[in-house]
Amino acid sequence: MTSNIDEFIQDVVNKGTCTGCGLCVGMDESGQSFMIDTARGPSPILHKNHKIPELILKCCAGHSINYPEIYMDFYGKYPENWLTGIISGVYTGYCTNGIIRRNSSSGGVLTAVLCSLLESDQIDAAIVVTQGIPEPEKASVSIVNSVDKIQAAAQSVYVPVSTLDILNKLDPAKRYAITCLPEQSAALRYLQKCGHKQALSIKYILGPYTGTAIYPAAIQTFKRISGVKKNDQVVSLKWRAGEWPGYLEIITQSGIILQSPKVYYNFLIPFFVTNASLQSMDFSNEFADLAVGDAWSPEFESQGQGFSVVVSRNEKMTSLIEEMRQNGILTLQPESMESASSMHGHMIDFKKRGSYIRNRVRTMFGKKAPDFGYKPARIGINRILVEIVISTIFILGRTKLFRLILFVLPESIIGPLFNSLRLKWKNVSRKTKRQGLKSYEVTITRK
Ligand SMILES: Cc1cc2nc3c(=O)[nH]c(=O)nc-3n(C[C@H](O)[C@H](O)[C@H](O)COP(=O)(O)OP(=O)(O)OC[C@H]3O[C@@H](n4cnc5c(N)ncnc54)[C@H](O)[C@@H]3O)c2cc1C
Known part of the structure; x- marks a missing residue:
């Protein structure tokens, strides 16, 4: 059985759907497995004598939660x-x-x-x-x-x-x-x-x-594009410092203080958003x-x-x-x-319809995607077109070429620029994203 579980967890990790939540390690009754930090967040290392029960197959967020x-x-x-x-x-x-x-x-x-x-x-x-x-x-x-x-x-x-x-x-x-x-x-x-x-x-x-x-790599990039030397260690990091909505604040050993308002450092999202x-x-x-x-x-x-x-x-x-x-x-x-x-219409849509479309496209291309046991009953063609734009940005943002943008444009330019583009996109896509949301219904795909 152990080897089946090993294969299962390796599959989730290797196919890019592991969320790094640590559940498999936390369920290991031997207590010998552990998580390691990677550039893409925490990842499980299973001990050869682990005792992870089969129950994990039913509650691993990278595989399936019904x-x-x-x-x-x-x-x-x-x-x-x-x-x-x-x-x-x-x-x-x-x-x-x-x-x-x-x-x-x-x-x-x-x-x-x-x-x-x-x-x-x-x-x-x-x-x-x-x-x-x-x-x-x-x-x-x-x-x-x-x-x-x-x-x-x-x-x-x-x-x-x-x-x-x-x-x-x-x-x-x-x-x-x-x-x-x-x-x-x-x-x-x-x-x-x-x-x-x-x-x-x-x-x-x-x-x-x-x-x-x-992903944590975003922090390294943010430091580098702000001119902080690689060996200048972070001594304090706050994601929401100061008055709401707050700003990202990084203080380094040499005394450099980087601050970027929450609405501006969102520019890191297209480049480093997690799977x-x-x-x-x-x-x-x-x-x-x-x-x-x-x-x-x-x-x-x-x-x-x-x-x-x-x-x-x-x-x-x-x-x-x-x-x-x-x-x-x-x-x-x-x-x-x-x-x-x-207050959250865009993000609700991003998850309830967007994630379903993204997961479906992954499976269509033979990639792994988690199954949550239900799907939106209806998705209009316009919403799919909007998703193509969103997903294209995420795909491009992960390429080295596009990440070069971060090194060319300083945060003081890309932050406000990204924020203004984001707000414009929000306005343009608002109608489609909200359309049909009020009457959102689902089809249960797994009993
Ligand atoms: C990854 C992430 C994405 C978010 N996205 C949105 C969003 O799109 N829209 C929105 O309105 N709100 C979002 N939030 C929630 C928002 O940032 C605040 O956490 C929320 O408003 C609660 O605020 P608070 O002042 O009551 O929490 P606080 O009083 O500040 O307490 C925060 C609590 O959350 C816990 N916590 C912090 N980070 C994590 C984490 N990663 N995993 C588990 N526990 C954690 C801490 O233990 C702490 O007890 C997000 C939060 C996270 C962690």
Whole structure:
């Protein structure tokens, strides 16, 4: 059996669909497999005597996660709206504590909820992803049991981090809350249903909305195009420094401080976007108890300071955040799902239709693509044409020739230029991307 699992995981890695989540390593009961860092994010190294159960075949995000099946198992039903998943409460708001709010990605809601769970003894520890551990340029997952350490983990990490390799280090007798990306939440739900002891010790799954992540090589390139010498080490890296929406800030040993506003450093995305971002069909973390994103809207953006869109997926979580609201820990206002979704229309479409098209094209060309057990019931020809443009940009962006653009145009030019092209493209493609989205339906492809 071991060799089958070896072959399976090698296949996922070699064929380019591994998301680097670390689940296979975390499921290894021998505890001897591990993840290594590569230019394309974390990658598993299996020990020859590993004990990874066959269960991995059903929850590896690079291969297959049967969303409809997990919906039925976990919620007992399919969502009425497949764009957003099952919803109990929707809000916009922020953590009332100004320091947490300022240090966070958007409104500090994830940090505040983790702290509250720990302080009210509903969990023994939180599993968080922290930038700067084990070294400033890297990020890693850790189990923390103090409010200080939860707060130190605030902010998003936009490069792939192996989060689920922590699984075999969890004590089944303890209670944890975890922050993880969408497919990781779905995989954990699957394992919980199968009675996986460590997965069951995770009592709360919290997660960000997840659009795109970039490969770590983007950081090296960003340093180089900004004139930082190769041997000038990074001593501090923050993805969302300063006031919301924040800026990428890199400080080097020699004292160079690089800063690029979030809307500008998005120019790195076409060149370094991860395969996982392009293949995922889950933007809003459909199996997290609590999913949080940036509240992108002119009203909030004009105020700065940090606003989140907050989606609770069950009554228990809704009660918890309502209680935090009543206690003044969170400032929240109820929001309709329609207005919350309109803040993310492009990204929802990018995942729910775009990823399906991209995955389908991969399989048409004999390449591997993950299967999530459903597909959009209808996709118009215009949407396919839009996807051809998007995918062409991603394909070209990965070529050495196109990456040369980064070395010719300084960030101060390419940042604003990319942002203006992005906004123009958003306007041009808005109609097609939103068309049919309201009536989005799916066909279940796997029972
Ligand atoms: C890769 C990525 C892509 C994203 N794309 C979008 C997007 O397109 N649109 C949008 O609205 N929002 C997106 N987000 C979410 C957004 O950046 C914020 O994380 C979210 O708004 C929560 O903000 P907060 O202030 O409540 O979180 P904070 O209070 O700052 O807490 C962040 C928490 O998230 C955890 N975390 C950070 N990075 C990771 C990671 N890589 N894996 C697992 N846990 C992590 C940390 O443990 C921390 O506890 C993305 C996040 C990530 C990580």
